[in-house]
Amino acid sequence: xxxxxxxxxxxxxxxxxxxxxxxxxxxxxxxxxxxxxxxxxxxxxxxxxxxxxxxxxxxxxxxxxxxxxxxxxxxxxxxxxxxxxxxxxxxxxxxxxxxxxxxxxxxxxxxxxxxxxxxxxxxxxxxxxxxxxxxxxxxxxxxxxxxxxxxxxxxxxxxxxxxxxxxxxxxxxxxxxxxxxxxxxxxxxxxxxxxxxxxxxxxxxxxxxxxxxxxxxxxxxxxxxxxxxxxxxxxxxxxxxxxxxxxxxxxxxxxxxxxxxxxxxxxxxxxxxxxxxxxxxxxxxxxxxxxxxxxxxxxxxxxxxxxxxxxxxxxxxxxxxxxxxxxxxxxxxxxxxxxxxxxxxxxxxxxxxxxxxxxxxxxxxxxxxxxxxxxxxxxxxxxxxxxxxxxxxxxxxxxxxxxxxxxxxxxxxxxxxxxxxxxxxxxxxxxxxxxxxxxxxxxxxxxxxxxxxxxxxxxxxxxxxxxxxxxxxxxxxxxxxxxxxxxxxxxxxxxxxxxxxxxxxxxxxxxxxxxxxxxxxxxxxxxxxxxxxxxxxxxxxxxxxxxxxxxxxxxxxxxxxxxxxxxxxxxxxxxxxxxxxxxxxxxxxxxxxxxxxxxxxxxxxxxxxxxxxxxxxxxxxxxxxxxxxxxxxxxxxxxxxxxxxxxxxxxxxxxxxxxxxxxxxxxxxxxxxxxxxxxxxxxxxxxxxxxxxxxxxxxxxxxxxxxxxxxxx
Amino acid sequence: xxxxxxxxxxxxxxxxxxxxxxxxxxxxxxxxxxxxxxxxxxxxxxxxxxxxxxxxxxxxxxxxxxxxxxxxxxxxxxxxxxxxxxxxxxxxxxxxxxxxxxxxxxxxxxxxxxxxxxxxxxxxxxxxxxxxxxxxxxxxxxxxxxxxxxxxxxxxxx
Ligand code: FES
Ligand code: FES
Numbered sequence: 034x035x036x037x038x039x040x041x042x043x044x045x046x047x048x049x050x051x052x053x054x055x056x057x058x059x060x061x062x063x064x065x066x067x068x069x070x071x072x073x074x075x076x077x078x079x080x081x082x083x084x085x086x087x088x089x090x091x092x093x094x095x096x097x098x099x100x101x102x103x104x105x106x107x108x109x110x111x112x113x114x115x116x117x118x119x120x121x122x123x124x125x126x127x128x129x130x131x132x133x134x135x136x137x138x139x140x141x142x143x144x145x146x147x148x149x150x151x152x153x154x155x156x157x158x159x160x161x162x163x164x165x166x167x168x169x170x171x172x173x174x175x176x177x178x179x180x181x182x183x184x185x186x187x188x189x190x191x192x193x194x195x196x197x198x199x200x201x202x203x204x205x206x207x208x209x210x211x212x213x214x215x216x217x218x219x220x221x222x223x224x225x226x227x228x229x230x231x232x233x234x235x236x237x238x239x240x241x242x243x244x245x246x247x248x249x250x251x252x253x254x255x256x257x258x259x260x261x262x263x264x265x266x267x268x269x270x271x272x273x274x275x276x277x278x279x280x281x282x283x284x285x286x287x288x289x290x291x292x293x294x295x296x297x298x299x300x301x302x303x304x305x306x307x308x309x310x311x312x313x314x315x316x317x318x319x320x321x322x323x324x325x326x327x328x329x330x331x332x333x334x335x336x337x338x339x340x341x342x343x344x345x346x347x348x349x350x351x352x353x354x355x356x357x358x359x360x361x362x363x364x365x366x367x368x369x370x371x372x373x374x375x376x377x378x379x380x381x382x383x384x385x386x387x388x389x390x391x392x393x394x395x396x397x398x399x400x401x402x403x404x405x406x407x408x409x410x411x412x413x414x415x416x417x418x419x420x421x422x423x424x425x426x427x428x429x430x431x432x433x434x435x436x437x438x439x440x441x442x443x444x445x446x447x448x449x450x451x452x453x454x455x456x457x458x459x460x461x462x463x464x465x466x467x468x469x470x471x472x473x474x475x476x477x478x479x480x481x482x483x484x485x486x487x488x489x490x491x492x493x494x495x496x497x498x499x500x501x502x503x504x505x506x507x508x509x510x511x512x513x514x515x516x517x518x519x520x521x522x523x524x525x526x527x528x529x530x531x532x533x534x535x536x537x538x539x540x541x542x543x544x545x546x547x548x549x550x551x552x553x554x555x556x557x558x559x560x561x562x563x564x565x566x567x568x569x570x571x572x573x574x575x576x577x578x579x580x581x582x583x584x585x586x587x588x589x590x591x592x593x594x595x596x597x598x599x600x601x602x603x604x605x606x607x608x609x610x611x612x613x614x615x616x617x618x619x620x621x622x623x624x625x626x627x628x629x630x631x632x633x634x635x636x637x638x639x640x641x642x643x644x645x646x647x648x649x650x651x652x653x654x655x656x657x658x659x660x661x662x663x664x665x666x667x668x669x670x671x672x673x674x675x676x677x678x679x680x681x682x683x684x685x686x687x688x689x690x691x692x693x694x695x696x697x698x699x700x701x702x703x704x705x706x707x708x709x710x711x712x713x714x715x716x717x718x719x720x721x722x723x724x725x726x727x728x729x730x731x732x733x734x735x736x737x738x739x740x741x742x743x744x745x746x
Numbered sequence: 747x748x749x750x751x752x753x754x755x756x757x758x759x760x761x762x763x764x765x766x767x768x769x770x771x772x773x774x775x776x777x778x779x780x781x782x783x784x785x786x787x788x789x790x791x792x793x794x795x796x797x798x799x800x801x802x803x804x805x806x807x808x809x810x811x812x813x814x815x816x817x818x819x820x821x822x823x824x825x826x827x828x829x830x831x832x833x834x835x836x837x838x839x840x841x842x843x844x845x846x847x848x849x850x851x852x853x854x855x856x857x858x859x860x861x862x863x864x865x866x867x868x869x870x871x872x873x874x875x876x877x878x879x880x881x882x883x884x885x886x887x888x889x890x891x892x893x894x895x896x897x898x899x900x901x902x903x904x
Contacts (some may be wrong), residue, residue, distance in 0.1 A: 041842070043839060044839070044844070046847070047838070047839055047844045047847070048835065048839065049837050049843050049847075049856060050846075050847025050850050051834075051839070051844060051847070051850050051851070052782070052822065052826045052831075052835070052851075053781070053782020053783070053821075053822035053826065053850075053851040054782070055847055056781070057784070058777075059781070059784075059785065060774075060781035062779075066798060149803070174820040209882075210880075210882050211846070211848075211882055212786045212794060212846065212848035212849050212882050212883075213784070213846065213848040214786070217803030238816045259847070260846065260882055261784075261846045261847065262845075262846040262848060262882050264882070294791065295786065295787040295788055295791075296787075296789075297794075313869070318829065405895060466828055486844070506846060507845035507846025507847065508845065509845070563822075570866065596857030598812060637842040638842070639794050640842060640888070641842050641883070641884055641888060643885075644884055644886070644887045644888060645845065645883045645885045646885075646886050647768065648885035648886070649882070649885075670789065671787040671789050671791040671792065672789055672791055676880060676882060676886075677886075678877045678878075678880060678886075679872075679873040679874075679876050679877050679879075679881075679889070679890065680873055680874065680877045682886060683887060684869075684887055684890075685885060685887055714871075
C-alpha cells in the first residue's frame with residue numbers, strides 16, 4: 034500500500050484510552066492481591082540503629098533487606114542504591130522496607146507505628162559542601178563522575194582573544210509529573226516472577242530484578258502495562274521498585290501491588306539534575322568566539338543512578354550550536370544527601386542550552402553588538418567539529434530556521450513596537466533560542482551497551498507483529514513503528530501488530546529513552562521489514578536484525594573523542610512575554626518553533642511531541658519551582674509543585690524543516706527530547722528583552738525579578 | 747461505621763454499604779470496578795478523577811460518597827454509550843488530543859460539562875473549562891482544538 038509516511042493516521046491505542054477501557058497498572062486486580070506501602074527514611078544521612086515494629090496482624094508482613102535473596106543493589110549503570118536500606122540511609126525518602134498486606138488502612142496504621150532509631154551523620158546538603166566533603170558519600174572526592182573534554186589549543190585562543198566574558202548559570206530541579214504515578218505489581222508463580230508495571234525500559238527492570246533475586250533470566254518476566262507518561266521518570270526508578278515488589282511476591286507467594294501516591298511520587302522519585310554552569314569565553318576583534326572554558330556541576334543526589342551519562346550529554350552540548358574550536362570543559366556529578374537525580378526528557382541538554390544561550394546573549398550585550406548577528410556569525414555549519422571533535426556531516430539549516438521563526442513571530446516588528454511600549458511602562462519582550470539534540474545513546478552506547486535487536490513475525494494470514502522492548506507511553510511509538518513496517522513491506526497498516534512488550538516474547542531492543550525509538554529502533558524495524566519482504570511468500574516467517582554502528586563514525590570512550598552522536602536534530606524557538614510592572618508576574622503571549630527532525634513519520638504525532646515538550650520546557654523555566662531545605666524537598670505536594678495548565682500557555686505555532694538523515698528510517702531523526710530543550714532560554718531571553726536585566730537562573734521567579742529590577746541590574 | 751447509600755450510577759439505581767466518608771473515587775473503582783475514572787493526585791489538583799454529579803463537574807477524589815445519596819452520577823463508563831461521547835471521541839482522535847491517555851477520561855468529562863454549558867465555546871472558554879484538568883503530554887493545544895471540533899461537529903447535540 035502506498036502512503037506518504039508523514040501523513041497522519043489513526044492511533045490504535047487511543048480509542049480505548051478515551052473510553053476509559055485501557056488498563057493502567059492501578060486498574061489491574063489479581064486474585065488474592067496484596068498491597069504494599071513503603072517505610073522511608075526521615076533522615077538525610079544516618080545509621081539505622083534499630084527498627085521497632087509493632088505486632089503485625091495475621092496476613093501482614095514486612096519486606097526489607099533481609100528478604101533480598103540476591104544482591105541488594107539496583108543495577109542501573111553501577112550497583113549503587115540498595116533496594117532496601119542496608120544499615121544506613123542517604124536521603125529523606127530512601128526506602129527501608131515495605132509493609133505488605135490485604136487492607137490499605139491496616140498497612141497505614143502499621144506504618145505509623147514503626148519506630149526507626151537513627152544515629153545522625155552530618156549530611157551533605159549542597160554541591161558546594163559536596164565538593165569539599167570531609168565525609169564523602171561516594172569515593173574520595175565525592176563525585177560520581179569527574180570528566181574533562183578538550184579540543185584545540187586554549188593557550189593560543191587566550192592569547193589571540195581581545196575580549197573575555199565569564200558568566201555563571203543555574204537551573205533547578207524539575208519533576209516529571211507524568212499523570213500516572215509510579216506503580217508495579219509483582220507476581221510469583223511456579224518458580225517464576227512476573228512484574229507488571231508502568232515502565233519505559235522492560236529490560237532494565239528485568240536485569241535489575243534478576244540480580245535482586247539471584248534468578249536465572251528465564252525466571253524473570255517483565256510486562257509493560259499501558260503507561261501514563263514517563264518523560265524519563267520511568268527509566269531508572271522502576272528498576273528499584275520492580276525489585277521491591279519481586280521480593281515481596283517471593284516472600285508472600287501472592288501478587289503484591291505497590292502504587293505510589295502523588296505526593297510520595299513527587300518527593301522521592303528521580304528528577305532533573307539541578308545544575309551550576311560556569312562559562313568563560315575568549316573572543317577576537319571580529320567577534321568570533323575563539324575558545325571557551327566550561328565548568329559544569331550537577332547535583333546528583335545520594336546515588337549515582339544515570340548521572341554520569343546525563344553529565345556527558347550536558348558537557349557535549351556545552352558549546353551549544355556554536356563553532357568554538359578551542360575548548361576545555363570539566364563536568365562533575367556531585368553526591369549530596371538528597372533525592373536521586375535522574376532522567377528527564379533532555380537529559381542534561383536543557384541545563385547546558387540554557388547556559389550557553391544566555392551566555393552568548395550576554396556577551397553580545399556586553400560588547401554592544403547585535404545578538405543575532407553575533408550568534409549567527411559563530412554558528413555551526415556542515416563540516417565543523419563538535420565539542421568532542423566529531424564531524425557535522427549533514428547540512429545544518431539553522432540560519433534558514435532562524436529566519437523562518439523571525440518571520441512567523443514578526444520578531445523584528447515586535448522588538449520595535451515593544452521598545453515604544455516600554456516608554457509608556459508596558460513590559461513586553463521576545464526571545465529566541467537555538468539548539469540541537471543528538472539522537473540515540475551518547476558515544477558508543479548503542480554499539481557497546483545496547484546492541485538492540487528487533488524481531489518481526491509474519492503469520493500465515495499475512496499479519497506481522499513487531500517484537501521490540503520499546504514501549505508506547507503516550508509518545509506514539511506504537512503507531513510510528515507500525516507505519517515504518519507497513520510502508521517498507523507495502524502492506525496496509527492494519528496488518529501490522531504492536532503490543533505492549535512482554536520480555537518473554539520480545540528481544541532486547543533497548544530502553545525507551547534518548548529519543549532513540551524512531552531513529553535507532555525504527556531503522557531496525559525498517560531493515561527487518563526489508564528482509565521479511567524478501568521472504569514474504571513463505572507461510573510463517575521470523576526475522577531478526579541487530580544494530581550495527583554506522584560506517585565512518587568513530588568514538589573513543591576513554592578520551593570522549595569523536596562522534597558523540599550519529600545524527601543531530603535542530604530547533605529554533607521564540608517566546609513572547611508580558612511582565613506585570615508591579616508584581617513582575619510573567620504571561621506568555623506567544624510561542625513559535627521550527628524544528629529539523631528529518632522527515633516526520635507522522636505529522637500529528639510530531640506536533641503532539643512539539644507542543645508537549647515546549648510546554649514542559651516553559652514550565653521548567655517558569656512555574657515549576659522545586660527547592661530543598663535541610664535535604665527535604667519543599668514543594669512535595671501536588672498543591673505546591675505546579676505544572677502548566679491550559680491557562681498558562683498560548684497556542685504554539687510550529688513548522689518543520691527537513692534535512693533527512695540517511696541513517697534513520699525514511700530520513701527521520703530524533704524528536705522527543707529536542708522539543709523541550711529550547712523553551713527555557715527563549716523564555717528567559719524574552720524576559721530580559723522586556724526588563725533589560727540579566728537572567729542567569731531558572732526557574733525565573735517573580736520575587737527574584739522584583740529584586741533584580743529594584744537593584745537596577 | 748457503614749451506611750446504606752442509594753444513588754443513580756450511569757443511569758441505574760444502585761445501593762451500597764460504605765462509610766459515608768469513603769471517597770467516591772474509591773467506591774467507583776473498588777466497589778463498582780469502574781476503573782475508567784483515574785487517580786492522578788488524590789488532592790483535587792489534576793482532574794483525572796473528574797465525573798459529573800447532578801450536572802456538576804466534580805473531583806471524585808475529594809467527594810465523600812455520603813454526599814452522593816439520591817444524586818445522579820455519570821462516569822466515563824456511562825457516558826461512553828451516548829452520542830455526545832461519540833462526537834467527542836472522534837474529535838479527540840482526529841485532533842491528536844490523546845497521548846498517554848491518563849488524563850483523557852477526566853478531560854472528556856470536563857469537555858462534556860463545558861459543552862453542556864457552552865455548546866459553542868470560544869478558545870478562552872475552553873481553556874478555562876479544562877484548566878482544572880492537568881495534562882502533562884499534549885501541552886493542551888490539541889485538546890482545545892478537539893473540543894472546538896466537537897462543538898462544530900455535534901452542532902445541536904448539546
Ligand atoms: S485525582 Fe482527583 S483531582 Fe487528581
Ligand atoms: S495525554 Fe498524558 S497526561 Fe494528558
